[in-house]
Amino acid sequence: MNTTSKEDVLLSVIPLSCLQDEPVHIRVSGLKPNQDVTLQASAIEDTGVLYMSYAHYRTDENGAVDVDKMESLGGQYEGIFPMGLIGSLVPAPPHYRYIRFIKRVVEKPLVVTLSVHNGHLSAEKLCSSEVIEPLSCVAHERHYMASGVQRIPVQYGEVRGILFLPPGDGPFPAVIDMFGTLGGLIEYRSAQLASRGIASFALALFNYDDLPKVIKEFDIAYFEEAVKFLLQHEKVLDFGVGVIGNSKAGDLVVSLATFIPSVAACVTVNSFSCTSQLWHES
Known part of the structure; x- marks a missing residue:
């Protein structure tokens, strides 16, 4: 050798x-x-x-x-x-x-x-x-965070999460970013989106801050409030927001795009909704 x-x-x-x-x-x-x-x-x-x-x-x-x-x-x-x-x-x-x-x-x-x-x-x-x-x-x-990206804890009404803003004055396109039944708050995707010029709101669903430790059902009013918060922000473009979700949150984002007019686009990752939709269309 x-x-x-x-x-x-x-x-x-x-x-x-x-x-x-x-x-x-x-x-x-x-x-x-x-x-x-x-x-x-x-x-x-x-x-x-x-x-x-x-x-x-x-x-x-x-x-x-x-x-x-x-x-x-x-x-x-x-x-x-x-x-x-x-x-x-x-x-x-x-x-x-x-x-x-x-x-x-x-x-x-x-x-x-x-x-x-x-x-x-x-x-x-x-x-x-x-x-x-x-x-x-x-x-x-x-x-995961580019220089100049802001990480801002959010307590808006009942809504809890972390808002990541890109460097600069904006206004920026914006998304709400969610994960599923893992609970807590996962921020890495929002941090990376903000590093590429997209304002991203990592939204907690449960087991975070003063939110319930477990959750049995989701109220669409919670997500409407999150959309309202994001669209009111001075550094966010006001023509609508995108939503992205994994697993159970992937199911949720399809519902948000269906029932909340201000949700302009959705991305679902590894969720039942994606599979069932493909099956239905085939």
């Missing part, structure tokens, strides 16, 4: 800091030609769960790896996948593999540590106490 000194190896990630939805370019130089290496990414989620991904590569004749152009030979994905190391992050052993990743503290970036190891290693080997130090590593930051 070809080996190399870790002092010779340079792992680069460009850019070192960017928004969560932006691509990066990952390259390694200073290795031996045709050397087998494992590239690893790891990040600690806000609740303390360690996420990781890894892929196997073989260097070119110059002793380099360019993830943009070269195929992964194994690991968590195969083939050319420039964002594969970040896109395939999963809970590391021994965590339960199917925990859903949710960025809960959007004001702080997700710090992803990328490293390169000699040889083709398994996930268990990479997580063991016996693994040898990486040949090179680098920390990369992925931000």
